[in-house]
Amino acid sequence: MNPTTRLVITASTLILLGACGAPPATTTKAPTTALPPSSAINPADAARNEAVAVYLKMWSVFFSAGSTSDWQSPTLGQHAVGTALNKLTDGLRRDRDRGVVTKGEPTHDTSVSSMEPPVDPKKVVVRDCSDSSNALKYRADNGERVGNTPGGRQRIDAIVEKQPDGVWKVSDFGVHEVGSCD
Structure with a gap:
C-alpha cells in the first residue's frame, strides 16, 4: 500500500467513526510559518546585503x-556592468596578451560607506580592504x-x-595602491 492510499483509508476511517457516533477526533494544526509582510523588510538592509554580496561575487x-585570463568569460557580466565590466575585461585582455594568468584569490574586508537614497537605496558604495x-x-x-611584488592590503x-530590471550590479570601482588601507 502506498502512502497516499494509507492517507485516504485513514481519512475515510475517521469520517466513518464520526458518522457512527464516536467521539470527534482531535486534530492539532501544524504551526504556520508566515513570511513577514513586504513592508516589514527593511529596504536599506536588503540593499546593503545585496550590494556587498554582488561585489564579492564579481571579484570571485x-x-x-x-x-586563464579569459577576458570573454560570460560570467563577468553577471555581476558587473558599464565601467566596472570594461575594467575587468580590459585587465584580463592585457594579461592574456602578455601571457599572464592569476593564481589564487584575494581576501576581502568590506563595509558600506554610503547608500542613496538612504531609505530605499538604488546606489550603494562598498569600501573594501582587500x-x-x-x-x-x-x-x-x-x-x-x-x-x-608580494601583493598586500589595498583599498x-x-x-x-x-x-x-531590479538586479544589483557593480557599475564602477577603483583599486588603490598596496598599503592604502593599512
Missing part, C-alpha cells in the same frame, strides 16, 4: 576567469611568477547600483 568570477597577497600573476607558459571603492 573575475579571479576565476583570471586563472588583501592580494594570495592572488599573484604568473606566466602562463612556464608558471614563473611575474615580478616580485577598493566600488559603486553598486540597482539596475532597471
Whole structure:
C-alpha cells in the first residue's frame, strides 16, 4: 500500500467513526510559518546585503576567469556592468596578451560607506580592504611568477547600483595602491 492510499483509508476511517457516533477526533494544526509582510523588510538592509554580496561575487568570477585570463568569460557580466565590466575585461585582455594568468584569490574586508537614497537605496558604495597577497600573476607558459611584488592590503571603492530590471550590479570601482588601507 502506498502512502497516499494509507492517507485516504485513514481519512475515510475517521469520517466513518464520526458518522457512527464516536467521539470527534482531535486534530492539532501544524504551526504556520508566515513570511513577514513586504513592508516589514527593511529596504536599506536588503540593499546593503545585496550590494556587498554582488561585489564579492564579481571579484570571485573575475579571479576565476583570471586563472586563464579569459577576458570573454560570460560570467563577468553577471555581476558587473558599464565601467566596472570594461575594467575587468580590459585587465584580463592585457594579461592574456602578455601571457599572464592569476593564481589564487584575494581576501576581502568590506563595509558600506554610503547608500542613496538612504531609505530605499538604488546606489550603494562598498569600501573594501582587500588583501592580494594570495592572488599573484604568473606566466602562463612556464608558471614563473611575474615580478616580485608580494601583493598586500589595498583599498577598493566600488559603486553598486540597482539596475532597471531590479538586479544589483557593480557599475564602477577603483583599486588603490598596496598599503592604502593599512
